[in-house]
Amino acid sequence: xxxxxxxxxxxxxxxxxxAEWDALDIISRWLISTRAAVLIMTFISAALAGIFAWxxxxxxLGRWALLVVGLVFAHATNNLINDLTDHQRGVDKxxxxxxxxxxxxxxxxxxxxxxxxxxxAVTGLIxxxxxxxLVIQGGSIALWLMIAGVVFVLFYxxxxxxxxxxxxxxLIIWGPLMVGGGYYVVTGAWDWNIVWASxxxxxxxxxxxxxxHIDKLAADKAKxxxxxPVILGEKVARYxxxxxxALQYLTVIALVFTGFFTPVMLIVLAALTxxxxxxxxxxxxxxxxxxxxYDPSIWPLWFSAISFFHNRRYGMFLMLGLILEVILRLWIx
Numbered sequence: 469x470x471x472x473x474x475x476x477x478x479x480x481x482x483x484x485x486x487a488e489w490d491a492l493d494i495i496s497r498w499l500i501s502t503r504a505a506v507l508i509m510t511f512i513s514a515a516l517a518g519i520f521a522w523x524x525x526x527x528x529l530g531r532w533a534l535l536v537v538g539l540v541f542a543h544a545t546n547n548l549i550n551d552l553t554d555h556q557r558g559v560d561k562x563x564x565x566x567x568x569x570x571x572x573x574x575x576x577x578x579x580x581x582x583x584x585x586x587x588x589a590v591t592g593l594i595x596x597x598x599x600x601x602l603v604i605q606g607g608s609i610a611l612w613l614m615i616a617g618v619v620f621v622l623f624y625x626x627x628x629x630x631x632x633x634x635x636x637x638x639l640i641i642w643g644p645l646m647v648g649g650g651y652y653v654v655t656g657a658w659d660w661n662i663v664w665a666s667x668x669x670x671x672x673x674x675x676x677x678x679x680x681h682i683d684k685l686a687a688d689k690a691k692x693x694x695x696x697p698v699i700l701g702e703k704v705a706r707y708x709x710x711x712x713x714a715l716q717y718l719t720v721i722a723l724v725f726t727g728f729f730t731p732v733m734l735i736v737l738a739a740l741t742x743x744x745x746x747x748x749x750x751x752x753x754x755x756x757x758x759x760x761x762y763d764p765s766i767w768p769l770w771f772s773a774i775s776f777f778h779n780r781r782y783g784m785f786l787m788l789g790l791i792l793e794v795i796l797r798l799w800i801x
Contacts (some may be wrong), residue, residue: 517650526655538598576649643670679771
């Protein structure tokens with residue numbers, strides 16, 4: 469076992485060669501292949517669903533644990549399918565963007581197609597196995613939620629990403645589906661207020677995807693992959709991300725004014741400390757080459773990296789605010 473690599477793969481997407489890959493254990497290989505560092509965004513959505521359930525006095529540890537496993541492994545399955553699909557369509561050939569920021573197992577010869585299919589099958593079956601008890605418990609609504617999740621897992625890469633629908637799909641997945649649907653399977657009750665309250669965080673993963681698609685806009689346009697930034701244009705896409713980040717804060721403030729959140733949720737404003745760095749990078753186009761002061765291990769990720777940095781900080785303060793609100797509601801009010 470290589471626990472140091474496990475921890476590294478959960479923090480960043482390691483760059484490794486074939487010799488290093490061959491020396492790794494199966495867990496390290498799976499974590500790297502699934503780009504485990506980004507799975508934190510899914511965990512946060514599942515955590516938010518659990519905290520909302522806890523706040524409302526309807527938390528169930530077993531169902532929440534199944535939710536976490538199901539969502540994280542579904543996201544991991546999607547990442548594996550994404551690499552397989554783009555490899556088979558020839559998208560990742562010739563040093564395409566995906567192969568520059570981390571290992572693409574098929575393009576680099578780290579895995580055969582057969583091996584990757586085994587990874588997909590095992591990872592997907594774990595996700596389904598975790599979801600089935602929730603469907604049995606939750607009935608038809610839970611079934612439809614699971615079906616929606618399967619559709620997004622299978623068809624996000626193609627055709628949704630190719631027709632400017634990938635970003636909209638992510639907004640739906642990380643908000644209404646993961647948080648709103650997650651709340652339902654944990655509590656057994658559908659609450660539209662939770663769906664609306666999921667949007668501040670759901671905008672975060674959407675900004676990360678937007679940022680990545682801006683980073684590789686020229687490459688996508690050349691390959692006729694019409695992501696939303698390709699459709700909008702580089703400058704409009706950059707300011708769209710800044711608008712979404714602003715909405716993350718404004719929606720929390722609005723939910724405080726409506727009484728859904730208590731004022732303690734304004735602690736999320738502490739994440740504004742990340743905004744100077746966000747603004748400094750988003751106000752101008754991406755540099756042609758890696759700046760001397762920039763971490764070369766992150767390049768060519770630029771807008772996606774700073775969006776991920778902001779989203780992680782924002783998500784942590786959002787969860788902290790919700791935990792404090794739970795304590796306030798259950799033990800003080």
